[in-house]
Amino acid sequence: MYLVLIAWIYVAFMMAIAEATSPVGSLLGAAFTFLLYGVLPMSVVGYIMGTPARRRAIKAKEAAERKQALAANGIQNNNDDVESVAPNTYREAPSHPVTPERKEP
Template identity: 85%
Template sequence: MYLVLIAWIYVAFMMAIAEATSPVGSLLGAAFTFLLYGLLPMSVVGYIMGTPARRRAIKAKEAAEREQALAANGIQNAGGDDASVAPNAHGEASGHTIAPERKQP
């Protein structure tokens, strides 16, 4: 990933140097050449190419927080999967114990 970014920045830098040393070029044109052909596009490409790594980091952080919360509550996940291991930890019936009544119109 970084090889492509470094190579493109190098090419844009060489273009900027050519612009600055050209008889009809200027330093301002060289700066804009480097910014618009080099830094701006490569920042977008770097952000897009880094998306999978950011996604993996977020999932790892969430998994670590989940494990920490389970350890703090005294619940251990023996199966290793993301399913709940203690669905009825409080000993209460699941759902409502009294059926709701329909209102008459």
């Protein structure tokens, strides 16, 4: 992930140097070239590429908080995969919305 970011920043830096050393270029143009072609797009790409890692960190934090809350309430849970929580805590649809009933003949 970081290799692409570093490579593109390098390319944008070289473009900025070419802009600054050009006879018709300026330092202001070089700064804008580096910011608009390098820093701004790569910050967006880095944010998008870092989304899965942020999600994993949030889920791990929520799991640790849930485990701490269970421990504070004195509830022991030996199974880490399935924890006892209130129904629809995660806004999931129930598996059977209507309880099936048989009709008597």
